[in-house]
Amino acid sequence: MKPKVRLKRIYDKPNPDDGFRVFVDRLWARGVTKEAARIGAWAKELTPSDELRKWFHEDTSRHAKFEERYLMELEERQGETEALINSLRTHATKTLVTATKDLVNGHSVILLRYLSKRL
Template identity: 50%
Template structure:
């Protein structure tokens, strides 16, 4: 994925030019965040974990490994949304996945980034700007 990167960032952190294309990957709108302050390019609710999985996980660190496994299975079954996000990465090069969770290491956006990197390693994206 030369020339392309997937960044994971909390939506409450200020936007930066280096963010590239900013995609909110939460199913629910973040509390206290205005649309203007969010500075989003896209809100992609359909790539987020299912409500049942999100509630089961409850941001419990002891459940994170199993959560990641279950979420990856959901992503495997959600080819349309994953394909759409891969197209965005191809088009824009740098994409920031935005999330609202407090923990920067134990959240679904990290799982999604790793999933996309794994998928892209197996089936590399073509940089349409080359």
Template identity: 40%
Template sequence: MTDRNAVTRAALGGGHVTVERVYDHPEAEAGTVRVFVDRLWPRGVRKDSFHYDDWAKDLAPSTELRRWYSHDTSHFREFRARYRAELESDAGRESVDHVRALAQGHALVLLTATRDVAHSHAEVLAEFLDENR
């Protein structure tokens, strides 16, 4: 990807995992599965303003964790550990498996409205998907 906010990940079922902001690249791409992974819809964005194949709300951090983190990058290490624990839960594994099934054999794009992609749950999720193929 040429998008500076995109973070390329290793192979996942024949494709790769990328993280993009919903505002940066709204179009569909051939051979990709685009999954919106925020719990809340971005303010001021119409649902038809960017392409996504699935909205995986359940893959977003819990409301409690999201509020605790509040995008304070000094808490990112602890946030990462807590969020990964949520992904390891039974409900988290079910949601992860759902996204893996959608992306089987395709490149996967995780979409988020977060400004700081490098310190976002989408980044942690991409790492998690990469490590737990």
């Protein structure tokens, strides 16, 4: 059975079904305490670089190119990526947690697909 990886907003109430929760934003979410968020790990080193993030936010229609560039950044961070993957492998269910409103076009869904392929 393939391991389950989910994506959820940090503002949604934590659920025991979330399993191991990994926060995947560079900056901590406003108005949420770390205790209330029940985060097992914070993968801020696997978020898009400031340069890439700003470039994308200038024109979000560049999503395909953003994804391509972000995946290249993830490949350049193999040590951090492998460390997270090894940590995730020890949990049956994992939930990536983000403050991002857009769960379809943001970096978190790209990271979800990237990690899911490697687990």
